[in-house]
Amino acid sequence: MTYRQDSDILFNQGGTTPLAPPSTQREAKLREARLDVQTRAWFDAKRKLAAWTVSHCWTASRREEYVARLRVHLTVDVFGKCGGTWSMLAGAGHVHHAAMLKRSYMFYLAFENRLCKDYITEKFWVDALLNAAIPVVRGGLSDADYRAVAPPGSYVNADSYDSPGALAEHLHAVAGNYTLFASYHRWRLTHRLVVTQQDWARNHIAEEKATCRLCEYLHAHPNPSAFLNLTQFWSGDVHCRKPTDVRHAHVLMDPHGV
Secondary structure, eight states, rough: OOOSSSSBBBBOSSSEEOOOOOOOOOHHHHHHHHHHHHHHHHHHHHHEEEEOOOSSOTTTTTHHHHHHTTTTTTTTEEEESSSSBBBOTTTTHHHHHHHHHHEEEEEEEEESSSBBBBOOHHIIIIIIGTTEEEEEOOOSHHHHHHHSSSOOOOEEEEEGSSSSHHHHHHHHHHHTOHHHHHTTTTTGEEEEEEEEEHHHHHHHHHHHHHHHHHHHHHHSSSSSOOSSOOHHHHSSTTTBBOOOOOSSSSOOOOOTTO
């Protein structure tokens, strides 16, 4: 029971479910009009560019080096113990932080601490999509991992750009163009977001349901699959990749800028 798509029982931190298609042309137009009003409100209200909340300062993915280079070209506000702006990320502090993301930021850096198969965490589902911020992702074995689970057209993949500067150029373009910005929210016409880590209570219920599914599965499958080398399963060369977009000397994260 893991987040991996090849698990016997899948337990990930978010997903989507398809919405029922509109039954009439009038209903379809109303749905589009409502989303346009909401998206326009987000576009007008979100006056800050990118946020990143981080607690692991040195990572296998070397995301901290990528962000250091990105901040040369794009304003990124860094929260958590690795950044210059400390925010409490538990209890009421977490609620305040989420409200701030939804109110103020166009983009959220959903950069994973390792680049491994299907490893897409709450950064994508909760911190970004739930707060109406466009996820800027850097993770997985390839973009195929995101395409398999993410709403279509919902994210920007850093791997699709030759450099942090090229990525920043695209994000500036999106921030200055309503049509481009709205295109990253079109998925909301056809899908509904489902998250398991929106709050402790919902996550606890999700874990209980997953445990029940595990019990049912074991009763129905007396010979479940087994992995003798968990290290290889989680982080072996077949399932993880090394970063190739930060090739130079280690860059220290300056919380006040680069």
